[in-house]
Amino acid sequence: MDNTQNILARIQEITTKCHSAVILVPTNPSIDAIAASTSLYLALNKMGKTVSIACSQKVQSDLVASDKIQNVIGAGGDSLMISFPYSDGAIDKVDYNIQGQSFNLVVTPRLGHQKLNPNQVNFSYTGGLVDVIFVIDAPTLNSLGTIYTDNxxxxxxxxxxxxxxxxxxxxxxxxxxxxKTISSISELVLSIIQTLGIEIDRDIATNLYAGAAAST
Structure with a gap:
């Protein structure tokens, strides 16, 4: 068994044993990095793992599951996080009240600023423990930006x-x-997915192809 096979076998062992994982990409991630990370995310989901993707910066992409990229480390958890676009000084106050069986969180904009658009509000869970951290397309941990330096x-x-x-x-x-000689990160992730024995469906294939095409 050569070194690559040993490494893939070790990744398979770690991934099979873990319950939860987070996938991290660097600041200003390339199309290839986004494609590789979302493909791995989709694959780990198919294995029944609790998994999340994170980046220090907001990511704009049309790739499948790119909307799952958040700016915090965590896989699942019990704490509900409510996120929405924010500019400095736009919020006057945040309050809450309880009406019957309903807990109401009230966000009041500062005078002169637009009110919050409900269509831009995102909900996710955070605070979950992470067993494994996958770092994709980052030469150093510092390349991850604040997602590393703050955590x-x-x-x-x-x-x-x-x-x-x-x-x-x-x-x-x-x-x-x-x-260091391969043309794309997506090719490396493809070999991991194949080693894990996960079926490559249309979404995974589409993302991997987009990543490889963007790097060649």
């Missing part, structure tokens, strides 16, 4: 799977799947 304690004692092709990769993972 360094959450990386302690975790299995970190470093998936990258940068010549300058620092091999910071507990497992380093780094190929």
């Amino acid at each position: 360094q304690n959450q990386f302690n004692g975790k299995d970190i799977v470093n998936i990258d092709r940068h010549l300058t990769n620092a091999y910071f993972g507990t497992v380093n799947y780094v190929n």
Whole structure:
């Protein structure tokens, strides 16, 4: 068994044992990075894992599951997080009241600012424990930006799977799947998905193709 097969076998072992995982991409992620991370997200979901994707910056993409990319580390959890677009000074106050069986969160805009558009409000759960961290297309952990620098304690004692092709990769993972000659990260993620024995459906295939095409 060559080194690549050993690495893939180790990733398979870690992934099979874990209950929850988070997939992280660097600031200003490439199309390939977004495609690879969302493909892995879809694949891990098919395995029944609790999984999330995070990036320090808001990501604009039409790829499947790109709307799942958030700016916090966490996989599931019991804390409901309500997110919406915000500009400095736009909110006057946040309050709540209880009416019968309903808990109402009240967000009041500051005078001169637009009221909150309900269509732009997103709901997710946070606070869940993470077993494994997949880092995609980042030569160093600092490349992740504030998602790393503000949460360094959450990386302690975790299995970190470093998936990258940068010549300058620092091999910071507990497992380093780094190929500096391959043309795209999506190809590396494809080999992981195949090793895990997950069926590649239309959504995964579409994303992987988009990532590979953008890098070649």
